[in-house]
Amino acid sequence: MGDILVRGGTVVTAEGRRRADLLVQGERIASVGEGLVASGAEVIDAGGCFVLPGGVDPHTHMQLPTMGTVVADDFLSGTAAAAAGGTTTILDFAGPDRGESPLEALARWQGWAARAAVDYGLHMTVSWWGARFAAEMEPLVKERGVTSFKFFTAYKGGLMLPDEDLIRGFLRCRELGALPQVHAENGDLIAHLQAKLAAEGVLGPRAHVLSRPPACEEEATFRCLTMAEVLDVPLYVVHVSAGGAAEAIARARRRGVRVVGETLPNFLAVDASVYDSPDFDRAAGHVMSPPYRPKEHQAALWKALQEGGLSTTGTDHCCFTREQKRAGQGDFRRIPNGCGGVEQRLEALWHLGVGAGQITPERFVALTSTNAALAFHLWPAKGSLQVGADADVVVLDPSKTRRLSAGTQHQRTDFSVWEGMEVKGAVVHTLARGHHVWRDGDLRAEPGRGRFLSRQPFGPVYAGVL
Secondary structure, three states: OOOEEEEEEEEEOOOOEEEEEEEEEOOEEEEEEOOOOOOOOEEEEOOOOEEEEOEEEOOEOOOOEEOOEEOOOOHHHHHHHHHHOOEEEEEEEEOOOOOOOHHHHHHHHHHHHOOOOOEEEEEEEOOOOOHHHHHHHHHHHHOOOOOEEEEEOOOOOOOOOOHHHHHHHHHHHHHHOOEEEEEOOOHHHHHHHHHHHHHOOOOOOHHHHHOOOHHHHHHHHHHHHHHHHHHOOOEEEOOOOOHHHHHHHHHHHHOOOOEEEEEOHHHHOOOHHHHHOOOHHHHHHOOOOOOOOOOOHHHHHHHHHHHOOOOEEOOOEOOOOHHHHHHHOOOHHHOOOOEOOOOOHHHHHHHHHHOOOOOOHHHHHHHHHHHHHHHOOOOOOOOOOOOOOEOOEEEEEEEEEEEOOOOOOOOOOOOOOOOOOEEEEEEEEEEEOOEEEEEOOEEOOOOOOOOEOOOOOOOOOOOOOO
């Protein structure tokens, strides 16, 4: 693997921007400065472009078995799509079956992820709670490099845990220096509303959003924040979609609660009217949890992104084909939950945010890369352009337009929530640990080139954006 010189661009980090060249040697950034020369290096002309740290997507689901099927993207296809969109690191979720050893589940996921084309880390889903799970958390954190655990307040009868188990799990995370995450929706209330709608014969995709109103997310978010504050444990809240939930997180941060809120670019542009479509495939294609919200929630999400109430953007990439979604024809409760987006996250957020004047390029880098790297103990190897950091580098052309479509995406699905949207600002080059994986239409992802990112426990003092 030869040297690569990225010449003539504007280098942007979360702290600022400057005109500079960037030299990659092997898998690391060797130098950043003006007028760099490297004999024999491959030269990328970044004139008129922005040079950014590779994207860190903190929330994906590749190869996940769920609802009687398996998501459309495996670790190779999903990480290849990520590279095409400028994301060079993903954090996925290992999910034990009920009663299964978390260590055994981790081994299974690592076997699947061995084909990944970009670097990856793993969170652990707390799909059940008991003495064995609590005991195995120690080797997961201290020996296996899994330092974040996801708890659910939703999916009654499945992943949902009672508050007493959340409290025990949060305290165990604090003891080990691990970061608890929450999917915050009121599962009991959702189960009640689902049964009520079904009994009334309301069974189409529209019932999905009716059964998961914003209040369910807002209540559960406030409840989890209260637990974290009282127990003095940090918290990461995934896929915030409701304005009230974003505002609760912002208020908590202002009073010193160590909480990181994540949202998705989809929630900034797509609203609940999609569930009104008479086309089942279109309505069902947008079924995810939490669902898309009424349009007025988008202003609150943007405000939180601008002011720091929300700190990261992920995708919750969990995509299905139209045929897979049709399992729920006749009963919305059987529609596989999830949407794609790992390939479009950077371009969509640049267009919606930087292009529309909602956020600066520096804030864009923080939201798509640096803050996730900080929150999950990957910085400065990831999320930075420091000398010595991994050579995860993106060249984005702010003048280039691209039309987003299922027909042209690399994600392994025939549906896109961004269908037909024309974005201004496109990723034209992606370097993943020094490997030139994307050259404006030429995808060079190699199976197995991604490495597992073993993360250290945080210790008694949590750092980063916490």
